[in-house]
Amino acid sequence: MASALIEAALDTGLPPREARATVASAARSAARHLQPPTEEPQAEEPPDACT
Structure with missing residues (x-):
């Protein structure tokens, strides 16, 4: 396919x-856009200051 492009x-x-x-640039760009979305880590809850 690359040779045809x-x-x-x-x-x-x-x-x-x-x-x-x-x-080559188009292939790199497509590879980035075809990756599944990454899950962002859950934010940690701040410790209770009242305990």
């Missing part, structure tokens, strides 16, 4: 290095 980028007139960098 690079070919498409080359067809737009991008130089080979820029085409590969663009596809």
